[in-house]
Amino acid sequence: xxxxxxxxxxxxxxxxxxxxAGALTLGQVVGLTDAEVAAVTELAEGYRRRGKLQRAASVYxxxxxxxxxxxxxxxxxxxLQARLGNHPAAVAxxxxxxxxxxxxxxxxxxxxxxxxxxxxxxxxxxLLSPGNQG
Amino acid sequence: MQPSFPSTTVSGSFWPPPxxxxxxxxxxxxxxxxPDSFSPEGARAALxxxxxxxxxxxDSPALGSALDKMHSFTQVTLECGVDSAIARIMVAQGKxxxxxIGRAASDIxxxxxxxxxxxxxxxxxxxxxxxxxxxxxxxxxxxxxxxAVGAALCAASSIFTGPAGMVGAALLLASLVVSxxxxxxxxxxxxxxxxxxxxxxxxxxxxxxxxxxxxGSVAETALQVSSRAADLTSHGCTVGKxxxxxxxMEAQAALMEIxxxxxxxxxxxxxxxxxxEMLIEADSxxxxxxxxxxxxxxxxxxxxxxx
Numbered sequence: 001x002x003x004x005x006x007x008x009x010x011x012x013x014x015x016x017x018x019x020x021a022g023a024l025t026l027g028q029v030v031g032l033t034d035a036e037v038a039a040v041t042e043l044a045e046g047y048r049r050r051g052k053l054q055r056a057a058s059v060y061x062x063x064x065x066x067x068x069x070x071x072x073x074x075x076x077x078x079x080l081q082a083r084l085g086n087h088p089a090a091v092a093x094x095x096x097x098x099x100x101x102x103x104x105x106x107x108x109x110x111x112x113x114x115x116x117x118x119x120x121x122x123x124x125x126x127l128l129s130p131g132n133q134g
Numbered sequence: 135m136q137p138s139f140p141s142t143t144v145s146g147s148f149w150p151p152p153x154x155x156x157x158x159x160x161x162x163x164x165x166x167x168x169p170d171s172f173s174p175e176g177a178r179a180a181l182x183x184x185x186x187x188x189x190x191x192x193d194s195p196a197l198g199s200a201l202d203k204m205h206s207f208t209q210v211t212l213e214c215g216v217d218s219a220i221a222r223i224m225v226a227q228g229k230x231x232x233x234x235i236g237r238a239a240s241d242i243x244x245x246x247x248x249x250x251x252x253x254x255x256x257x258x259x260x261x262x263x264x265x266x267x268x269x270x271x272x273x274x275x276x277x278x279x280x281x282a283v284g285a286a287l288c289a290a291s292s293i294f295t296g297p298a299g300m301v302g303a304a305l306l307l308a309s310l311v312v313s314x315x316x317x318x319x320x321x322x323x324x325x326x327x328x329x330x331x332x333x334x335x336x337x338x339x340x341x342x343x344x345x346x347x348x349x350g351s352v353a354e355t356a357l358q359v360s361s362r363a364a365d366l367t368s369h370g371c372t373v374g375k376x377x378x379x380x381x382x383m384e385a386q387a388a389l390m391e392i393x394x395x396x397x398x399x400x401x402x403x404x405x406x407x408x409x410x411e412m413l414i415e416a417d418s419x420x421x422x423x424x425x426x427x428x429x430x431x432x433x434x435x436x437x438x439x440x441x
Contacts, residue, residue: 011242028246
């Protein structure tokens, strides 16, 4: 084994550690570029526009496993889950969006709608109350 | 959000690596050595999903490149595990960098150092957002929402402590969401990245919240949180697997283990050594599973995974 190869493998060890430490994502490790992320997003959007919601959700899930801090992706997945009738999953996705960025009123309303459909009317009202926004 | 690799260092064609580019990369292990949580079935399902996406897509170079990277990473992971896949990528990147422009490992290291710095900024923003929620008395609402989306998800969230830890909880929740909602076995696979991210964020929060400066050395603290992260990662994947399989009993068993660890963590003191011992005792089965898998890899992989 050459010195150069050992150097690279030392970097690999550090990258593995950084991945576990949350300092890197899988997308960064495999080298996904912004253009590539956008292309996969467009693929999922194409499925969505053609009404293939489950497939669109799957592609978003795949993409988000590589780019878990992608708030826009989580929002689209949340909407897809809501349309697929998987309201608990949609709510969880909306909460992740809220973690990744400031949640706007429309997002909260969509989340509240899912909560109501789950039978959580009080929780939905609490989510939309003035004290819980902003 | 995803910074691209500097084009002056490595072009977009570095992945998949050319034949032989792996150089001193680990030899593929038999798939039977892959832990259950990284199941071959899940990876194959992911490959199928990517294959369908390829066949149904146009000729977008960016899409093709992205799918190639995902496919290659998944394929190598299927063959020899996640850590070996990472090692191979790094070796391939380094080789291409050296071949093309004469640069070496330091460029790769610098690149990832920059990415780490960017991610730290984002994580800081998330922590500040969580702190603001807590200050605005929204903390309770969050807990209620997690309870509403399911007892299992709520239990998963409880394994993390502290504000930043809740970020990890959310990402782990995300992995569970993907696991139980993505059609077919693909969910098992796609939850992997999120589980890793969840454990990773948890690790970061541990460093910030309890370790550095309050107890032993930085090295000792790193050892503590590494053990915890490995522990939580295996649990996260186990729970995800249970959901993907629709195997309620398995998921329940995993959750019981998580709850047991939570109880132990609640009683933890500042003595890092005690914490490590508690974690190992609480989850010896999972750790044994991981170690057995790692033993089948070569020394590079073992070292990478045991940091």
